[in-house]
Amino acid sequence: MRLNNALKTVVFLVWTIPFLLLVYFGYLYFIDSRKEFVIDYDFCKASTRRITGLTPYGRVKPIDKQKCIQRMIIDPVYFDVNIPRRYKRAEVYIDYSSDVDFRLGVKKNFQKWEWNFSEPIITSFGNYNRALFVFALDEIDFNKKLGFIISAPSLQDDERFIDFYNLKVIFK
Secondary structure: OHHHHHHHHHHHHHHHHHHHHHHHHHHHHHHOOOOOEEEEEEOOOOOOOOEOOOEOOOOEOOOEOOOOEEEEOOOOEEEEEEOOOOOOEEEEEEEEEOOOOOEEEEEEEOOOOEEEEEOOEEEEOOOOEEEEEEEEOOOOOOOOEEEEEEEOHHHHOOOOOEEEEEEEEEEO
16 A cells, blocks of 8 residues: 555656656746846845846945945946846846946856946936946857946945946846
8 A cells, every 4th residue: 555655656756847847948948038038126125036136245235125225335346147048139227326437248258357348328317317238149158147247437435336226137
C-alpha cells in the first residue's frame, strides 16, 4: 500500500515539474514577447525584480518611504534592468527634483567599461521634472539585462543632490 502511494507521488512529480517549467518558459518567450514591454520602478514600493535599484549604497541614501524618494549624493550611480528578450529601443523616464544636470548611459559591453550616453529631454511638472532618455539598442551587448549609469559630475559638492521619485523603462 505504501509503495503504491510513493509511486503515485513520484509519477505525479515527474509529470508536474516539466509541465510547470514549460509554462514558465512559455510565458517568458511567447506571451511576454509583446511589442512594448514596460517596467516601472516606484520608490515607494521598490519591489520589482526587473530593476535592481540604485547602487552603490554609499552614493545614494536609503529610500525615504514617507516621501517615496531616493537621494543621489555622489556621482555616479548604477542600476540594471532585467528583460526577457532583445528589443530595438529603450525609452527611460526618470522623475526627479533638483537643479543638477545629469546624463544617463547604457552599458555597451559587460566585459568593458563602455557607455552609450544620451542627453535628456526635460519636462517640468511643478514640484518635479521628468527626464526622457532614448537609446537605440542595436549595438548593445545583451545578456538578459542592461546596465545603466546616472552621471552627474557636479555632485561632488556636499550640498547638492538629486531626489529620484520614479524610474520607468519602455522597451520597443
